[in-house]
Amino acid sequence: MYIWQSPNWTKFTYHKAKVEPLLKQVLDNQRQLIGRAADLPEELDLRAQMDSLIQSALKTSEIEGEILNVGSVRSSVARHLGLETSGLTQSQKDLATEQSDSLITLLTDATSNLVKPLTLKQLCDWQSALFPKAATFRNIKTGQLRDEAPMQVVSQTRGREVIHFEAPSRVELSDQMTQFIDWFNAYPQTQVNSASDNIIRAAFAHLWFITLHPFEDGNGRVTRALTDRALAQSEQTSVCFYSLSSVIEQNRKGYYDILESTQGLKTVSQIKSGHGNDVTDWVMWFLTILNQAIEQGLKRIDRVVSKTRFWQQHSQTILSVRQIKVLNRLLDSNGEEFELGINARKYQSIAAVSKATATRDLSDLLSKNCLVQAAGGGRSTRYLLNIYDKVIV
Structure with missing residues (x-):
């Protein structure tokens, strides 16, 4: 039995007393982030947006096992925000692809025109944008709801097919989508919810939509874009300085585990309450990840x-x-990918050069004060970015 087979399953409930301390922490950090962002000069405001948008684009795809070209995404974001000269060489500006441009358009559209009602067409357009014709040879049904075949999330374990989740049938999907869209659109029309309610609404929206799994492919990425929209409505701004997808990717196994448990009625809160719509455990997981994302912001x-x-x-x-390409990669990583610095082997991989060239380039960057040598040496020698004698770690 799955959550959508429970009576009144979309009437989600949660234990407020258990959730309240974490929710307060999220709201405090959210207010602090909005306040800090408001003090940024316009140019730095755009650069912070750029950094966040790059991370969101890369990580929302990586969650689904799709690795995008960093330079392509960076080029698309820079062009979209009008920052063509932000540390990019001309060759990097030319890297943008139809796929990266379409994804950036989707992500920015999701957090734009926040009072405009969500429509089924808009959701279908988002899903279609994930699969531009030039970017895929697979015969994926795009721009419309999935067909009559059962939608199952499966894996192979020791030669045996394991069904992790099965979505509602196509027969009832259209009505379910109408119900979801009507619920989602109630917010911008009334705006009577408290700040706490609005955050919880984003958690509910994520679980509800991913459970419907309305498309043949791309459901996860559309769900995360939709969640970004709910959070943007909560913050009443189209500008986001954190990437929820980035933190979900860092906790990918936990993400799929909590979704599978909640959808399969196996969480502690569901078992104790005896109600499938008690999603306390999901809300706690969502708030934990959101708090991490805001702290990173x-x-x-x-x-x-x-x-x-x-x-x-x-x-x-x-x-x-x-060298510019590698430095941009270090700067774009937000200290996460290269927490311990970069070594010659990683430089080789990023720049696609020989070990000797990588060593020469790193020595040159060191002499030009772009990098400083981290503690240690020999084969494990690593380098960190250097700014005005302050090391970025």
Whole structure:
């Protein structure tokens, strides 16, 4: 039995007393982030948006096992925000693809025109944007709801097919989608919810839509875009300085585990209450991830100032195309991918060069004060970004 087979399953409930402390922490961090962002100069505001949008685009795809080209995404984001000269070489500007452009358009459309009612067509357009013709050879049904075949999430375990989840049948899907869209659109029309209610609404929206699984493919990415819209409505701004998808990707196994448990009526709260619509455990997981994302957003604002200083400091530094590419990768990683620094082997991988070239490039960046050597040495020598004698870690 799945959650959607429970009576009144969309009348979600949760234990407020259990959720309240974490929810308060989320709201406090959210207010702090909005306040800090409001103090940013316009140019840095755009650069912080750029950093967040790059992470969202890369990670929402990575969750589904699709690895996008970082340079392509960066180019699409820079062009979309009118930041063509933000540390990009001309060759990097030309990297944008139909796929990356379509994804960035989807993500920005999701958080735009927040009082405009959500429509089925809009959702179908988002899903279609994930599969531009030039980017896939698979015969995927796009721009419309899935067909009559059962929608199952399965895996193979020791030669045996395991069904993790089965979505509602196509027969009832249209009515279910209408119900969801009507519920989602009630918010911008009334705006009477408290700040707490609005955050909970985003958690409910995510679980509800991913459970419906209305499309043949792309359901996860559309769900996360929809969640971004709910959060943007909660914050009453189209500008986002954190990436929920980035933190979900970091906790991908936990993400799928909590979804499977909740949809299969196996969470502690569901078992104890005896009600499938008691989604306390899901709400707690969602709030934990959201809080991590907002905390990373606070760090992002600090770092975007440092990133701008970096390029200002090296505006006259002569660098090769590959060196700029690697430096941008370090800056874009927000300290997550290269927490311990970069070594010659990783430089080789990013720049697609030989070990000897990587070693020379790193030595050159060190001499030009773009990098500093981290503690340690020998084969494990690593380098960290350097800004005005302050190391970015």
